Amino acid sequence: MRELMYLQAINEALAEELERDEKVFLIGEGVQTGTFGTTTGLVDRFGPERIMDSPLSETAIAGVAVGASMLGYRPVADLMFADFMYVCADEIFLKAAQWRFMHGGLQTLPCVFMANIGAYRKLGNEHSQCPFSLVLRSPGLKLAAPSDPYDAKGLLKTAIRDNNPVVYFFHKGLLGMSGPVPEEDYTIPFGQAVVRREGDDVTVVAPSFMGFWAIAAAEELKDRFSVEVIDPRTLEPLDLDTILVSVRKTGHLVILDEDTERCGFAAELAMQVMEKAFDDLDAPIKRVCAANYPIPGGVMEKYVIPQPEQVMAAIEEVMA
Amino acid sequence: MATEIVIPKLGMTMEKAKVVEWSAQEGDWIEEGQAVLVIETEKVTHEVEALASGFLHILLGPGTEAAVGEAVGLLAESKEELSALQAERPAAEGAGGPSEAAASASTKPSPESAGAKPGGGSDRKIKISPAARKIARAHNLDIALIQGTGPGGRIKKEDVEKFLEQGGKPAATEAPVPSEDTWDGEVVDGKRVKASLPLAGIRGAVAEHMHRSLAVSAQLTTMGEFDATELVRLRQSLVEKEAELGVRISYTDIMVYALARALKKNPIINSSIVGDAVKLWEDIHIGVAVSLQWEEYDAGLIVVVVKHADRKSLVEISRAIKDLKTKAREGRIGLDEVTGGTFTLSNVGVFGQGYTFSTPVINQPESAILGIGGILDRPVVVEGEIVVRKIMNFNLTFDHRVINGGPAGKFLNDLGELVSNPYLLLVP
Numbered sequence: 001m002r003e004l005m006y007l008q009a010i011n012e013a014l015a016e017e018l019e020r021d022e023k024v025f026l027i028g029e030g031v032q033t034g035t036f037g038t039t040t041g042l043v044d045r046f047g048p049e050r051i052m053d054s055p056l057s058e059t060a061i062a063g064v065a066v067g068a069s070m071l072g073y074r075p076v077a078d079l080m081f082a083d084f085m086y087v088c089a090d091e092i093f094l095k096a097a098q099w100r101f102m103h104g105g106l107q108t109l110p111c112v113f114m115a116n117i118g119a120y121r122k123l124g125n126e127h128s129q130c131p132f133s134l135v136l137r138s139p140g141l142k143l144a145a146p147s148d149p150y151d152a153k154g155l156l157k158t159a160i161r162d163n164n165p166v167v168y169f170f171h172k173g174l175l176g177m178s179g180p181v182p183e184e185d186y187t188i189p190f191g192q193a194v195v196r197r198e199g200d201d202v203t204v205v206a207p208s209f210m211g212f213w214a215i216a217a218a219e220e221l222k223d224r225f226s227v228e229v230i231d232p233r234t235l236e237p238l239d240l241d242t243i244l245v246s247v248r249k250t251g252h253l254v255i256l257d258e259d260t261e262r263c264g265f266a267a268e269l270a271m272q273v274m275e276k277a278f279d280d281l282d283a284p285i286k287r288v289c290a291a292n293y294p295i296p297g298g299v300m301e302k303y304v305i306p307q308p309e310q311v312m313a314a315i316e317e318v319m320a
Numbered sequence: 321m322a323t324e325i326v327i328p329k330l331g332m333t334m335e336k337a338k339v340v341e342w343s344a345q346e347g348d349w350i351e352e353g354q355a356v357l358v359i360e361t362e363k364v365t366h367e368v369e370a371l372a373s374g375f376l377h378i379l380l381g382p383g384t385e386a387a388v389g390e391a392v393g394l395l396a397e398s399k400e401e402l403s404a405l406q407a408e409r410p411a412a413e414g415a416g417g418p419s420e421a422a423a424s425a426s427t428k429p430s431p432e433s434a435g436a437k438p439g440g441g442s443d444r445k446i447k448i449s450p451a452a453r454k455i456a457r458a459h460n461l462d463i464a465l466i467q468g469t470g471p472g473g474r475i476k477k478e479d480v481e482k483f484l485e486q487g488g489k490p491a492a493t494e495a496p497v498p499s500e501d502t503w504d505g506e507v508v509d510g511k512r513v514k515a516s517l518p519l520a521g522i523r524g525a526v527a528e529h530m531h532r533s534l535a536v537s538a539q540l541t542t543m544g545e546f547d548a549t550e551l552v553r554l555r556q557s558l559v560e561k562e563a564e565l566g567v568r569i570s571y572t573d574i575m576v577y578a579l580a581r582a583l584k585k586n587p588i589i590n591s592s593i594v595g596d597a598v599k600l601w602e603d604i605h606i607g608v609a610v611s612l613q614w615e616e617y618d619a620g621l622i623v624v625v626v627k628h629a630d631r632k633s634l635v636e637i638s639r640a641i642k643d644l645k646t647k648a649r650e651g652r653i654g655l656d657e658v659t660g661g662t663f664t665l666s667n668v669g670v671f672g673q674g675y676t677f678s679t680p681v682i683n684q685p686e687s688a689i690l691g692i693g694g695i696l697d698r699p700v701v702v703e704g705e706i707v708v709r710k711i712m713n714f715n716l717t718f719d720h721r722v723i724n725g726g727p728a729g730k731f732l733n734d735l736g737e738l739v740s741n742p743y744l745l746l747v748p
Contacts, residue, residue, distance in 0.1 A: 251451045251477055282451040282477040283470065320471050 001180040009149035009181050010038040010170060013156035014076065016185065018046050021074060024160060025050040027061055028078025028114075035080060036116060036175055058084045062091035062113065069096075069111035074160055082115035082169060083129040096165040097140035108163040112156075117145075117169045118209050118258055119290075119305045124297035128305075130258040130290070132207070132265045135167045136236055142166040142190060143236045145208040149179040151233055154188030161187065171209040191237035195246070199228035202252040202315055205243055205269060207232050210256035210306065217311040225319055235265055243269070244277050251282035252318040258306060261289035286314040322405060323372040325393035327359060327386050330366055336387045339380050340365060346411045347402060348376045350395055357393065365506075370395060375402040381412035448475040455480045461488060515617055522612070522620040533684045538720040541679040542728060546739040548695045548712040554742045558634075565635055571712075572608060572667045573638040575692060578738040578745060580604050580629035583663055586731040590662045591722055592685040598722050604630040607661035607683055610645050611670075622648050623683055625661040662686060669694030669712075680717045687722040690735075691715035712739065 004012065011034075017024050026039060032053050034040030043051040054061045058079055065077035079085060085092055096109050119128035135143045144159055144166060146152040152170060159166035196211055197218055202225055206214035211231050218227035228246050232238055247253050253273060257266040266287035273285060288311050291304045327337045337359040350356050350370045357368040374395025386392050396402035446463050448456070452475045456463050459480075466483045468475035506513035519527055533539075551574065558569040583590040587600040606629040612620035624644035626637055647653040664683040668676075668691060675698070680691040691714065698711035714735075718728050738744055 251449075279450045279454040282449040283474075317471075 001182060003178045004149050004153075004181040005175070006146075006149045006152050006170070006177045006179070007037040007175040009153035009179075010156055011040065011042070012181070013153040013160075014039065015042060015045065017074075017157055017160045018042065018050060021160075023072060024074045024076065025052065025068070026076045026078060027052040027054050027064055029054055029056060029061070029080055031078050036172070038114075038170070038175075039078060058087040059091060062088035062096070065111040065113070066091050066096045066099075066109060069109040069165070070099075070107060074110045074112075076112045076114055076160060079113055079115040081127050081129075082117045082131055083126045085113070085115065085131060085134065092165075092167070093134070093138040093141070097138045100164065101140060109165050110160075110163045112159045112162075112166050112168050114156075114168045114170070116172045116175075118171045118173050119295055119301055120173050120209070122298050122301055125294045128295045128301065130169075130208075132169075132235055132257065132259040133263055133268075136265060136268065137263075140165065141236065142234065143169065144190065144234045145169045145171070146233065147171070147174065147208050147211045147231050148177060149181050151188060151231075153181055154186055155190075155233065157185075158187045158190060162190070169208065173209045173212075188233065190234045191239050192234075193230050193232045193239035193242040195228060195242065196231050197227065197229040199226035199250070201225040201227065201250055202254060202319055203228045203230060203243065203246040203250045204254045204256065204311075204315065205230050205232060206256040207235060207265070208258065210258055213306065213308045213311045214256055216308055217315060220312060221315060225315060227315060238269070240269075240272055240276070243273065247273055247277050248280045251280055253281070253285045254311070254314045254318055255285065255287045256306060256311060257287060257289040259290060260292055261287065262292045264289055283318045283320070286318045288314050322377070322394040322396045322401060323370075323374055324391040325357060325368065325370065325395065326391050327388050328366075328368060329388045334388055336385050337366075338385050339382050339392055341382050342376075342378055342393070343367075344376050346376060346378050350374060350376050375399060377402055377405045378412050379409065384412070446475065447472055449477060451477045452480045455484075459484060459488065517618060522622065523618065526621055529684065530681050533681050536684065537682055539679075539682055539717050540720045541715055541717040542725075542732065543677045543713065543715050544732070544736075545698070545700075546712045546714055546736050547700065547709050548739055549710040551712070551739050551742050552695060552710045567635055567638045567642070569634060569638050570641075571669065571692075571695070572665065573634060573641060574742070575665055575667065575690075575739075576606050576608065576626055576629055576637050576641070577632075577634050578735060578742070579606055579663065579665060579690065580632075581745065582731060582735040582738060584630050585734050586727060588723055588727045589688050589718070589731045591687045592662070593687070593719075593722060594685070598687075601662045603628060603662060605661045605663075607664035607686075608641055608644075609664065609666040610648050612649055622653070622658060623661065623664055624648055624653065624658055627660070664689040666691045668692070675711075675713065677713060678715050680715055682717055682719055688716060688718040688728075688731075691717070 014026060026042065030053060031039040032043040032048065032051055039051065061077050061079060065075040068075045092113055096111060100107055100109055117130045121128065132143065135141050142162065142164060144155040146155045156168055159168045197215060199218065204214045204227055206229055211229065214229040218229055221227060228250060230243055230246055255266040255269050257264050259265060266289050270285040270287060288306045290306060293304050295301050295304050340358040340360045343356050343358065344350055350373060352370055352373045354370050355367040356370045356376065359366050359368055372395055374397055377394040377396055379394065380386055380392040394405055396405055447468060448463055449470065455477060461480065461483065463475060466475050466479055469479055470476040503512050506516065517523060555569060555571060555574060558565065562568045583604050590604055591598050591600045605625050605627045607623040607625045609621060609623050612622060626640050629637060632640065644653065644657055647657065661683060663686055666680050666689060668678065674694065675696055676693055678691055680689040682689050693713045695710050695712045697708050699706050700709045700711065716728060716732060
């Protein structure tokens with residue numbers, strides 16, 4: 001199978017959906033140029049009316065997406081950095097997320113909020129966030145977080161075809177990653193986790209870029225523990241069943257989450273596992289997350305965001 | 321100024337306490353809040369903490385008793401003050417350290433008291449993971465026998481599996497069998513104490529009453545069987561009429577009714593010794609022993625009294641007993657409803673232990689008590705044939721100071737006639 005880079009897979013998914021459905025359009029700051037290569041070249045094929053450069057206003061971008069989706073369009077709002085979602089929080093978390101409920105289900109809002117997430121690039125606090133919990137605690141939003149080119153394309157196509165607002169987080173640390181991507185049309189259903197590596201001793205749930213650390217730790221520790229690594233792929237809807245099956249087998253769980261620890265995805269998942277599989281746990285659940293602290297710029301960031309050594313230490317601790 | 325270490329008042333009724341052990345020696349520096357002394361009161365031990373810092377001067381040694389509020393030690397602010405206090409009043413015997421009296425005290429001091437660490441006892445809860453506990457429960461294992469290898473000694477799934485592989489029995493060398501060394505509860509005469517029930521309340525009253533009854537009277541028990549075949553039939557027909565009667569008639573109800581009639585014909589049984597005379601009572605007040613709810617280890621016992629049982633109809637007796645039982649079990653029974661009896665009935669048939677005999681103890685100042693057991697199918701000889709009849713056994717304890725064998729036998733004959741032929745109850 002041919003290989004594509006993660007950013008190319010995103011670009012191809014957008015192109016195919018723009019081609020397939022004329023109601024699909026893209027709006028964002030510099031999308032015609034494409035800051036990360038994810039939208040580069042699309043304007044040549046689909047024109048500036050469907051690949052719209054916006055003013056420097058996230059509120060405007062998100063507002064257009066919400067309004068257009070209510071009128072039957074399928075906008076993809078490129079917010080560039082997920083950190084900027086705070087600027088248009090009202091449009092995303094209250095309007096897009098909740099208006100379908102507020103209108104008794106009669107009004108659909110088929111829009112996608114696309115943004116990059118993550119640190120490890122020394123870009124400082126406002127270009128390094130991974131705000132999973134911000135999205136997860138807003139009822140009405142779906143959340144996809146692909147960790148390889150295949151998922152990046154398949155999940156984005158599902159997101160664009162969904163009749164509900166979807167937040168699509170791609171990780172800046174994965175943009176150059178290459179992997180097999182089929183040429184034929186395919187989508188990946190939401191709510192289906194994937195077991196990235198099979199194991200018997202300990203389950204590690206690792207969304208997005210955290211899968212990298214998980215696989216690396218599993219490899220490093222392979223002579224001592226058999227580590228199973230699960231990528232949830234979408235955090236909402238969450239495929240809890242796959243995680244529970246694994247936890248029932250291993251009895252040990254480590255959750256990796258690049259987001260800030262407090263009230264985060266890891267906390268939520270740990271609670272759900274405790275509620276459903278308490279009697280299967282052989283040790284307290286351990287999580288590895290970003291510290292409850294802003295992300296410092298430069299080399300200092302490593303003291304806040306999760307590190308591979310912490311992942312290994314967590315696995316050793318639950319296996320003690 | 322020296323600060324006093326006094327016996328604290330730990331309960332409403334507490335008046336004094338015994339010094340069990342000093343956790344520090346004469347002259348030691350004591351920090352405020354440090355546990356310095358173990359005292360014992362009514363089987364309860366308590367650590368006393370220093371209310372100030374200072375050099376310890378012990379006034380009362382282990383084994384001595386002191387009143388609430390009494391100073392048993394002093395805390396001097398300086399060495400000089402300590403010397404002055406020691407000169408004024410020498411340190412108590414055994415103040416140099418834990419004495420023999422302390423070692424033989426009924427309560428083994430907890431490690432905390434020896435280590436002078438303030439606060440609660442050690443954590444005796446066994447750490448075990450949910451997954452390990454699930455397996456242990458499924459195999460009905462005693463987790464106290466399983467050696468935990470996880471952090472802090474937590475028992476892991478692997479530990480339980482290993483334990484099962486070894487036949488579910490602890491390996492002789494590693495299994496921590498609870499011993500006196502690890503027991504941090506009470507030890508009395510070398511035996512470990514599971515629980516301590518205060519000899520107070522109902523337990524105290526029963527203890528005092530039973531012992532006194534046996535001490536002051538000459539009790540003798542006659543045992544035998546009544547043929548209750550007809551009684552069972554009568555009771556069944558009454559139970560069938562429960563809706564019309566408005567009450568479910570029990571064997572106890574019928575027996576109280578029959579006893580009242582039998583006692584009326586045998587006044588000597590319904591009597592008490594008062595001063596230097598035997599008083600035969602005109603009033604017939606029949607006590608009924610009632611077992612109260614089970615607590616963790618014990619069930620209370622109380623005797624409720626059906627006044628003028630001879631003047632009451634069966635339904636009135638039944639209602640009265642049910643009402644008194646309810647009141648007793650809800651703890652709102654009055655003193656006049658549990659006193660004044662002239663005879664007592666104790667039906668142990670309700671406990672369902674089958675064909676047993678016992679020697680009931682007289683409820684003073686009465687002269688007799690009747691115990692009856694459950695009604696069982698027993699082989700008996702009737703007109704030369706062995707047949708199965710409904711048999712109720714009886715145990716009549718009577719005070720031989722008052723009642724001789726003759727009157728007791730007559731009373732039992734009269735009662736037995738009523739039980740075996742309850743239609744006679746229609747004839748007053």
